[in-house]
Amino acid sequence: MGLVEDRDKWNTRYAEAATPPARPEPHPLAQRFERRLPAGRLLDAACGLGRGIACAGPRIETIYAVDLSDVAIATARRLWASDPRIRWIVADVAALRFPRAFLDMVCAFGFTNWALLKDLERIVAPGGFVLYEGFAERQREVNPRLDPAWTATPASLLRLFGHWEVLACAETESDGPPYRVHLAAVHPRQVKEA
Numbered sequence: 001m002g003l004v005e006d007r008d009k010w011n012t013r014y015a016e017a018a019t020p021p022a023r024p025e026p027h028p029l030a031q032r033f034e035r036r037l038p039a040g041r042l043l044d045a046a047c048g049l050g051r052g053i054a055c056a057g058p059r060i061e062t063i064y065a066v067d068l069s070d071v072a073i074a075t076a077r078r079l080w081a082s083d084p085r086i087r088w089i090v091a092d093v094a095a096l097r098f099p100r101a102f103l104d105m106v107c108a109f110g111f112t113n114w115a116l117l118k119d120l121e122r123i124v125a126p127g128g129f130v131l132y133e134g135f136a137e138r139q140r141e142v143n144p145r146l147d148p149a150w151t152a153t154p155a156s157l158l159r160l161f162g163h164w165e166v167l168a169c170a171e172t173e174s175d176g177p178p179y180r181v182h183l184a185a186v187h188p189r190q191v192k193e194a
Helices: 003-015 028-032 070-079 114-123 154-161
Strands: 040-045 060-067 086-090 103-109 124-136 165-171 180-186
Touching: 003 070, 028 124, 028 180, 060 070, 060 103, 070 086, 103 114, 114 124, 154 165, 154 180
Parallel strands: 040 060, 040 103, 060 086, 103 124
Antiparallel strands: 124 180, 165 180
16 A cells, blocks of 8 residues: 555545544553653654654653655644643654654554664664564454565564663454564664664
8 A cells, every 4th residue: 555545535434523522541551650750742653543652751852753645634633732841743754854862752553664763773872762562463363464574573673672671562362363473672872882
């Protein structure tokens, strides 16, 4: 699926939502590690209605809320209108080029893009945080049409983030689909040379 089709799919999904949207709650990973979350700049990647925004504690100074769907951004903008820290960006987050060590925290919930996940080594500051949740590989048992590139396993995440301080990395426990995998990790203080 190309970017235009992907944007159209998400625009339709947000436009046709059956219930009025509400502000999302913080992700359980953010609640679990709340005392360790950093100050500074946060990226909510593929923000949708703003679950990453909900994870931003009072020490976060600037929030970059990025989504391909202009309908999602318009809806989230209304939900979070009272928060002046947010910079709204309608774009493919994986195509953005943030400067080296620019972000202090990245939230990616319901979004797996391996190019972006690999780039976190460069764009997250030493000591910065990553909170991630996406489809587990076994979700393909339920939905065989799901692109394997949109899935992860704890092992694949550990291969990528193994030299970070990994606080949590597991398949999310559930009684049934959707099956998800999550990660909480802190960027190493000593940056590995690329």
